[in-house]
Amino acid sequence: MTPTTELQNNIASMAKRAQVASRSLASISSEKKNAILHRMAILLDEQRQFIEKENKKDLIAGKEKGLNNAMLDRLELSDYVMESMIKGLHEVRVLPDPVGEVSTMRRRPNGMSVGRMRVPLGVIAMIYESRPNVTVDAAALCLKAGNAVMLRGGSEAIHSNMALAKVLQQSLELEGINPDAIQIVPVTDRQAITVMLAQEDFIDLVIPRGGEGLIRFVSENSKIPVLKHYKGVCHIFVDSQADIEKAIPIIINSKTQRPGVCNALEGLLIHQDITREFLPLISNHLQQAGVRLLGCDKCLEIAPDMQPAAESDWGREFLDLVLCVKIVCDFEEAKAYIERYGSRHTESIVTEDYSMAQRFINEIDASAVMINASTRFNDGGELGLGTEIGISTTKLHAYGPMGLEELTTRKFIVYGQGQVRS
Amino acid sequence: MTPTTELQNNIASMAKRAQVASRSLASISSEKKNAILHRMAILLDEQRQFIEKENKKDLIAGKEKGLNNAMLDRLELSDYVMESMIKGLHEVRVLPDPVGEVSTMRRRPNGMSVGRMRVPLGVIAMIYESRPNVTVDAAALCLKAGNAVMLRGGSEAIHSNMALAKVLQQSLELEGINPDAIQIVPVTDRQAITVMLAQEDFIDLVIPRGGEGLIRFVSENSKIPVLKHYKGVCHIFVDSQADIEKAIPIIINSKTQRPGVCNALEGLLIHQDITREFLPLISNHLQQAGVRLLGCDKCLEIAPDMQPAAESDWGREFLDLVLCVKIVCDFEEAKAYIERYGSRHTESIVTEDYSMAQRFINEIDASAVMINASTRFNDGGELGLGTEIGISTTKLHAYGPMGLEELTTRKFIVYGQGQVRS
Numbered sequence: 055m056t057p058t059t060e061l062q063n064n065i066a067s068m069a070k071r072a073q074v075a076s077r078s079l080a081s082i083s084s085e086k087k088n089a090i091l092h093r094m095a096i097l098l099d100e101q102r103q104f105i106e107k108e109n110k111k112d113l114i115a116g117k118e119k120g121l122n123n124a125m126l127d128r129l130e131l132s133d134y135v136m137e138s139m140i141k142g143l144h145e146v147r148v149l150p151d152p153v154g155e156v157s158t159m160r161r162r163p164n165g166m167s168v169g170r171m172r173v174p175l176g177v178i179a180m181i182y183e184s185r186p187n188v189t190v191d192a193a194a195l196c197l198k199a200g201n202a203v204m205l206r207g208g209s210e211a212i213h214s215n216m217a218l219a220k221v222l223q224q225s226l227e228l229e230g231i232n233p234d235a236i237q238i239v240p241v242t243d244r245q246a247i248t249v250m251l252a253q254e255d256f257i258d259l260v261i262p263r264g265g266e267g268l269i270r271f272v273s274e275n276s277k278i279p280v281l282k283h284y285k286g287v288c289h290i291f292v293d294s295q296a297d298i299e300k301a302i303p304i305i306i307n308s309k310t311q312r313p314g315v316c317n318a319l320e321g322l323l324i325h326q327d328i329t330r331e332f333l334p335l336i337s338n339h340l341q342q343a344g345v346r347l348l349g350c351d352k353c354l355e356i357a358p359d360m361q362p363a364a365e366s367d368w369g370r371e372f373l374d375l376v377l378c379v380k381i382v383c384d385f386e387e388a389k390a391y392i393e394r395y396g397s398r399h400t401e402s403i404v405t406e407d408y409s410m411a412q413r414f415i416n417e418i419d420a421s422a423v424m425i426n427a428s429t430r431f432n433d434g435g436e437l438g439l440g441t442e443i444g445i446s447t448t449k450l451h452a453y454g455p456m457g458l459e460e461l462t463t464r465k466f467i468v469y470g471q472g473q474v475r476s
Numbered sequence: 477m478t479p480t481t482e483l484q485n486n487i488a489s490m491a492k493r494a495q496v497a498s499r500s501l502a503s504i505s506s507e508k509k510n511a512i513l514h515r516m517a518i519l520l521d522e523q524r525q526f527i528e529k530e531n532k533k534d535l536i537a538g539k540e541k542g543l544n545n546a547m548l549d550r551l552e553l554s555d556y557v558m559e560s561m562i563k564g565l566h567e568v569r570v571l572p573d574p575v576g577e578v579s580t581m582r583r584r585p586n587g588m589s590v591g592r593m594r595v596p597l598g599v600i601a602m603i604y605e606s607r608p609n610v611t612v613d614a615a616a617l618c619l620k621a622g623n624a625v626m627l628r629g630g631s632e633a634i635h636s637n638m639a640l641a642k643v644l645q646q647s648l649e650l651e652g653i654n655p656d657a658i659q660i661v662p663v664t665d666r667q668a669i670t671v672m673l674a675q676e677d678f679i680d681l682v683i684p685r686g687g688e689g690l691i692r693f694v695s696e697n698s699k700i701p702v703l704k705h706y707k708g709v710c711h712i713f714v715d716s717q718a719d720i721e722k723a724i725p726i727i728i729n730s731k732t733q734r735p736g737v738c739n740a741l742e743g744l745l746i747h748q749d750i751t752r753e754f755l756p757l758i759s760n761h762l763q764q765a766g767v768r769l770l771g772c773d774k775c776l777e778i779a780p781d782m783q784p785a786a787e788s789d790w791g792r793e794f795l796d797l798v799l800c801v802k803i804v805c806d807f808e809e810a811k812a813y814i815e816r817y818g819s820r821h822t823e824s825i826v827t828e829d830y831s832m833a834q835r836f837i838n839e840i841d842a843s844a845v846m847i848n849a850s851t852r853f854n855d856g857g858e859l860g861l862g863t864e865i866g867i868s869t870t871k872l873h874a875y876g877p878m879g880l881e882e883l884t885t886r887k888f889i890v891y892g893q894g895q896v897r898s
Binding site: 077080081154160162166168170171173175176258259273274277279297299300303304306307308311393402411415416417419420421422423424425426427428430431432436437438448449450451452453454455463464465466467468469470471472473474475 | 499502503576582584588590592593595597598680681695696699701719721722725726728729730733815824833837838839841842843844845846847848849850852853854858859860870871872873874875876877885886887888889890891892893894895896897
């Protein structure tokens with residue numbers, strides 16, 4: 055179905071206004087941006103009743119639509135969620151402002167000084183599914199990095215998102231900033247997305263957050279660069295020289311601490327030389343933690359209580375208490391397995407062998423490569439970015455968690471004294 | 477017309493082999509890469525006769541097709557072009573290898589050390605028009621940054637490109653490296669491009685170089701990220717506090733040193749306060765240099781020998797000895813003009829006013845923003861990157877000239893001691 059001219063005009067007009075707003079945002083001071091974030095935190099707190107009332111509408115509609123309890127939970131702006139949004143605003147407020155940073159200026163032989171200055175990207179489109187708190191988190195990060203943002207949340211959360219956006223826009227207005235810097239697309243069907251994805255003259259970056267279907271849809275239809283991650287199929291390779299005392303808690307933590315997220319462990323590779331000692335031990339620990347184990351043929355010989363893994367289980371993102379286990383001959387086999395089945399998200403090795411650790415760090419291709427640490431650490435906050443707007447598993451522009459810096463780019467700046475090119 | 481299955485299979489197979497080759501390239505030493513570049517320089521020199529013979533075929537075919545002299549010139553692998561390709565290989569050889577660089581490792585509160593390591597992008601597709609020397613330049617840069625490359629040149633240069641690629645592949649083989657790391661697509665129609673642009677599972681980045689039509693075609697049809705620049709509409713703003721002694725040579729150099737390139741000047745903005753003094757002077761200099769001037773109404777009052785600019789002349793990329801001249805009231809008007817008509821390529825101000833210089837540097841949005849310098853300096857070599865593979869005027873991944881660093885990305889690396897997430 056072709057989008058109506060009205061829809062096209064409306065969204066194009068929103069995007070155009072976002073671009074205008076982004077131009078004034080690009081050069082406002084950090085102080086001003088922090089004042090806006092502070093104002094947002096205060097207004098969100100003050101307008102809880104209004105937000106709760108609007109959120110109720112979504113919850114009632116969700117129940118009528120037959121959403122399950124987990125989905126309704128994600129939709130609810132409970133006191134706890136409200137508090138965490140407000141806390142999030144303050145956390146972004148105190149982060150250093152990346153805009154204007156010039157890391158090095160170098161003098162050229164002709165006397166010109168050349169550097170690169172961080173500048174905002176311009177207009178960012180966020181396309182996401184149910185959780186309405188993303189509205190506030192994403193708006194705060196985009197604003198701090200000097201970008202305007204167009205937010206398109208899911209239909210289930212439309213009243214909540216509109217209410218939150220209204221409060222955020224009020225904050226901008228009270229601080230004398232063009233409220234078009236934060237806009238919410240009021241149409242929640244896929245047509246609206248298609249129209250957004252065609253605004254390449256006004257929007258600089260699209261970040262989809264949600265299921266693989268949404269992300270594929272966005273990246274297949276976008277004329278604008280997309281930062282995305284499809285899935286997190288993370289592995290741990292337990293090397294022959296692993297310290298088993300470290301391996302067990304790392305594996306348990308990676309698999310069970312929060313099995314439904316992208317940096318949870320989905321595949322365990324064990325070096326054949328330690329299998330007899332290690333496999334019974336870890337399988338016992340994992341099973342006690344409620345994890346169902348799917349093993350390769352060699353595994354089943356040693357641990358016959360495991361279930362055999364089907365071919366389709368290798369490389370599968372279970373997002374559940376299920377784990378694939380495979381015995382490998384050496385690093386080369388582990389590497390080949392990860393290349394074939396991994397999703398370039400997070401890969402970790404457990405080893406005390408210096409050379410093996412170095413090879414793993416250097417040769418494994420993933421957005422985060424770790425030695426003796428839980429895969430759950432692949433997260434903007436945990437890796438020191440302060441916070442994140444998502445994780446990229448493609449290599450252009452950003453690879454891994456994206457913080458404020460990844461919402462900017464660098465332009466060249468040249469201080470001359472009349473130089474001309476000969 | 478739908479591409480044949482055979483074409484699709486051939487190109488998919490090339491891309492797949494390029495990905496395999498890229499994986500071994502990613503971890504070879506700088507020494508090895510430099511040895512390959514050295515070998516390439518020697519073989520190119522040794523095999524001049526073969527290359528010239530193949531190049532002749534293209535030149536003859538080009539004449540028969542009726543290519544004009546300028547196009548035949550660009551096609552010819554003269555001794556001078558051969559020398560400059562060989563020199564280019566040595567220049568890339570001595571550049572520092574960006575791969576493996578970890579600029580900072582930081583200790584997290586839990587004791588993990590976290591850093592970001594530069595790694596190759598993987599497989600790069602270059603799509604370019606006639607000049608066959610791009611084949612060697614691009615292959616050298618991609619190789620040094622650890623990437624495999626698929627090259628698709630124009631039909632006019634097909635014999636030259638195949639010959640050059642053969643020599644480059646020989647060099648790889650002699651150094652024991654998989655020759656699939658440098659491949660040339662033997663089909664030169666647009667169908668081949670369309671098929672390449674669908675290989676998103678194997679190719680990580682597409683760089684088109686050529687006319688605006690080619691670049692639009694690539695970016696509209698690509699499922700892979702594209703680094704591009706459409707055009708260079710560069711401006712100089714002569715502020716009221718400009719040093720006229722600097723302004724004149726900067727403007728003459730920007731406009732006339734090489735008018736056919738993307739960093740040449742296309743629009744001159746003059747502050748109204750100095751127009752009466754400056755306009756007759758600069759228009760005299762420019763006209764003496766053979767530049768045809770197209771002015772705004774106010775210009776024509778002062779310099780009636782100018783031609784009036786048509787509305788379509790503002791923001792036009794002339795690539796010729798033609799220049800638009802406009803009188804503006806102040807910085808704000810200059811900025812608004814640049815936002816509307818510029819192409820985010822290069823913008824320069826001539827001023828001695830400190831605050832004005834700072835505003836220009838901070839507020840103007842372009843891949844290179846300059847004070848008192850010729851726009852012609854927006855070039856990888858001139859800005860200190862050593863060399864460049866192109867200039868990006870979009871903001872994702874790279875903005876401005878792209879050198880070796882822009883052909884890489886950064887992954888997170890984590891050195892732990894058994895940490896788990898709580």
